Amino acid sequence: MKKVVVASVTALSLFMLASCGGGGSKEAPASTENTTAAAAPADGEAIYKRTCIACHQPNGMGIANTFPPLAKSDFIADREKTIGQVIKGKTGELVVNGAKYNNTMPPQPLNDAEIAAVLTYVYSNFGNSGAPVTVDEVKAVRAKNP
Numbered sequence: 001m002k003k004v005v006v007a008s009v010t011a012l013s014l015f016m017l018a019s020c021g022g023g024g025s026k027e028a029p030a031s032t033e034n035t036t037a038a039a040a041p042a043d044g045e046a047i048y049k050r051t052c053i054a055c056h057q058p059n060g061m062g063i064a065n066t067f068p069p070l071a072k073s074d075f076i077a078d079r080e081k082t083i084g085q086v087i088k089g090k091t092g093e094l095v096v097n098g099a100k101y102n103n104t105m106p107p108q109p110l111n112d113a114e115i116a117a118v119l120t121y122v123y124s125n126f127g128n129s130g131a132p133v134t135v136d137e138v139k140a141v142r143a144k145n146p
């Protein structure tokens with residue numbers, strides 16, 4: 001009797017394993033697609049080259065008196081201000097490394113993941129060293145600046 005119970009429990013768990021496996025493999029292609037789709041726009045370097053480079057230049061040095069540098073910028077020490085800068089842009093006076101700028105940066109049409117990715121790229125290039133910017137950080141700043 002005991003043997004029968006063990007056998008049927010074993011059979012049942014085999015059956016459950018098989019059905020889980022079946023379901024999982026059916027979903028596998030969909031989740032692979034999602035991963036690819038999410039990874040593509042989160043390429044900070046590509047976003048920088050597409051979006052920021054015209055003004056801030058390939059080396060992040062900007063253009064004197066016109067576009068401030070991102071390279072070794074003291075401005076970006078304030079992460080909240082930096083995230084806000086990309087979300088909202090800015091017109092008016094702004095000081096970077098002691099140099100005054102009075103120009104306009106248009107708001108950048110990027111989603112939160114793209115802003116996180118491009119700023120992570122900025123924080124880890126151009127002589128800068130800052131922790132990666134998370135999507136949650138961007139979300140929090142956006143919530144404060146609707």
Ligand code: HEC
Nearest residue numbers: 051052055068069073075090091092094101102103104105
């Ligand atoms: C059309 C030109 C333009 C584009 C495109 C642009 N910026 Fe700017 N950016 C500016 C200008 C101009 C300022 C200074 C604004 C002012 O004088 O008030 C600035 C300021 C900044 C600052 C703060 C000052 C500093 O240099 O640290 C950051 C950070 C910044 N931009 C990041 C970015 C990022 C990241 C992108 C791409 C997602 C981007 N910008 C795209 C023109 C641009």
